[in-house]
Amino acid sequence: MTLDTAVHTHPDPIAEPRQRVxxxxxxxxxxxGYNAIALRDIADALGMKQASLYYxxxxxxxxxxVAVAERAFARHYAGMAAALSGNAxxxxxxxxxxxxxxxxxxxxxxxxxxxxxxxxxxEQTRSVTQSAFLGLxxxxxxxxANAQAQGEIGxxxxxxxxxAFLALLDALSIGMTMSHTPERxxxxxxxxxxxxxxxxxxxxxxxxx
Amino acid sequence: MTLDTAVHTHPDPIAEPRQRVxxxxxxxxxxxGYNAIALRDIADALGMKQASLYYxxxxxxxxxxVAVAERAFARHYAGMAAALSGNAxxxxxxxxxxxxxxxxxxxxxxxxxxxxxxxxxxEQTRSVTQSAFLGLxxxxxxxxANAQAQGEIGxxxxxxxxxAFLALLDALSIGMTMSHTPERxxxxxxxxxxxxxxxxxxxxxxxxx
DNA sequence: GTCTATAAAGGGATAGAC
DNA sequence: GTCTATCCCTTTATAGAC
Numbered sequence: 001m002t003l004d005t006a007v008h009t010h011p012d013p014i015a016e017p018r019q020r021v022x023x024x025x026x027x028x029x030x031x032x033g034y035n036a037i038a039l040r041d042i043a044d045a046l047g048m049k050q051a052s053l054y055y056x057x058x059x060x061x062x063x064x065x066v067a068v069a070e071r072a073f074a075r076h077y078a079g080m081a082a083a084l085s086g087n088a089x090x091x092x093x094x095x096x097x098x099x100x101x102x103x104x105x106x107x108x109x110x111x112x113x114x115x116x117x118x119x120x121x122x123e124q125t126r127s128v129t130q131s132a133f134l135g136l137x138x139x140x141x142x143x144x145a146n147a148q149a150q151g152e153i154g155x156x157x158x159x160x161x162x163x164a165f166l167a168l169l170d171a172l173s174i175g176m177t178m179s180h181t182p183e184r185x186x187x188x189x190x191x192x193x194x195x196x197x198x199x200x201x202x203x204x205x206x207x208x209x
Numbered sequence: 210m211t212l213d214t215a216v217h218t219h220p221d222p223i224a225e226p227r228q229r230v231x232x233x234x235x236x237x238x239x240x241x242g243y244n245a246i247a248l249r250d251i252a253d254a255l256g257m258k259q260a261s262l263y264y265x266x267x268x269x270x271x272x273x274x275v276a277v278a279e280r281a282f283a284r285h286y287a288g289m290a291a292a293l294s295g296n297a298x299x300x301x302x303x304x305x306x307x308x309x310x311x312x313x314x315x316x317x318x319x320x321x322x323x324x325x326x327x328x329x330x331x332e333q334t335r336s337v338t339q340s341a342f343l344g345l346x347x348x349x350x351x352x353x354a355n356a357q358a359q360g361e362i363g364x365x366x367x368x369x370x371x372x373a374f375l376a377l378l379d380a381l382s383i384g385m386t387m388s389h390t391p392e393r394x395x396x397x398x399x400x401x402x403x404x405x406x407x408x409x410x411x412x413x414x415x416x417x418x
Numbered sequence: 419g420t421c422t423a424t425a426a427a428g429g430g431a432t433a434g435a436c
Numbered sequence: 437g438t439c440t441a442t443c444c445c446t447t448t449a450t451a452g453a454c
Contacts, residue, residue: 032323032324032327033242033244033320033323033324035242035244035245035324036244036324036327036328108319108320108323108324110317110319110320110323110379110380110383111242111317111319111320111323111324113383113387114241114242114317114319114320114383115241115242115244115245115317115320115324118241118245119245156399156403157399159388160396160399160400161403163380163384164377164380164400164403166380167376167377167379167380168373168376168377170319170376170380171319171372171373171375171376171379174319174322174323175369175372178322179368187369190365190366190369191369191373193407194365194370194373194404194407194408195403195407196407197406197407197409197410198402198403198404198405198406198407198408198410199403199407200406200410201406201407201409201410
């Protein structure tokens with residue numbers, strides 16, 4: 001399966017510099033958020049002047065941010081599909097997802113939903129939200145629903161499981177940034193282990209029964 | 210136990226208007242982040258002019274933000290202590306924590322760490338981080354370590370458990386904002402149930418053994 | 419304690435040369 | 437494709453009247 005995604009299907013000579021801009025912008029936007037980053041910061045990272053960015057993204061900052069987000073979620077759509085494919089157990093799949101997520105530029109999902117999306121025009125907010133749903137949330141929901149059908153885990157709401165799992169992945173990248181990480185993948189595996197044991201055992205929202 | 214915290218020990222006639230400013234600022238800062246909120250927004254919410262804020266917080270925006278954060282974490286310090294006190298099971302305690310957290314103004318912890326703290330001067334970053342640690346993180350770490358000593362849960366790293374639990378609480382408030390909530394506390398209880406089952410079962414970071 | 423007025427800086431965006 | 441120059445709006449912050 002072609003994991004290098006649908007982004008550069010043919011090495012369009014006009015599309016390549018655009019990717020360089022997106023790369024630099026993604027690092028900054030995803031690291032510190034839409035409001036914290038000035039176009040000037042991105043231009044500096046590229047060794048160019050702020051005004052030059054308007055050649056590549058005539059609509060300015062918001063267009064650039066949306067393009068960054070859409071591209072990132074498209075990449076995740078492919079990466080998640082690969083991570084969740086095949087006949088492996090849910091545990092193996094989730095560890096693949098964590099590995100994929102960790103291999104990507106840091107993305108603070110919670111911060112994005114909380115602070116970035118509200119700063120965009122409503123239509124853009126909708127679009128980016130949809131991409132995030134398709135790229136990250138839905139694949140997980142389906143994986144959990146699948147595992148339930150196989151009896152691998154209990155009957156907890158798949159939407160909740162997906163949300164909780166994404167929250168843990170999100171926290172993991174932050175925890176890594178802060179604490180002097182005791183081997184990233186070790187902690188990911190421990191977290192997944194914890195999560196899966198919970199999903200296997202409990203399930204239904206009744207515990208007083 | 211006096212849960213109305215150590216904030217207004219004596220109704221200082223000079224401290225009250227300050228609290229009103231902090232209240233308005235907290236709602237906005239914690240809801241959308243440091244960079245997204247202008248002093249003007251806060252002044253508007255208070256029905257006053259932007260310049261007037263400098264009477265209460267002469268050092269300006271950063272001082273105001275830090276004061277908001279410190280006060281919020283001090284409140285959490287008290288609220289968490291109350292929620293985790295007594296002889297109840299860990300499950301009851303964690304549900305009390307979730308209830309407490311849900312009763313407070315929304316605070317996007319992940320977004321804060323990710324986007325707000327880096328925008329402050331290093332010394333302030335340190336101070337706020339410390340308050341967050343004391344108010345939220347450490348109490349949970351101790352609760353988990355305690356539960357482990359009692360054999361209530363397995364031997365997973367308490368730091369990791371606390372981080373994961375906070376991440377879930379964080380995601381819960383966001384999930385509530387987005388999806389048309391199927392009863393907030395129900396979902397909290399389900400999440401805690403899942404989390405606890407995981408903590409009870411697994412524990413050690415060895416699963417291939 | 420709050421206001422008006424204004425300085426000073428920052429950041430998004432446009433025009434036009436090269 | 438990138439630059440310089442500039443416009444203009446927003447935001448932080450200060451000065452001083454009331």
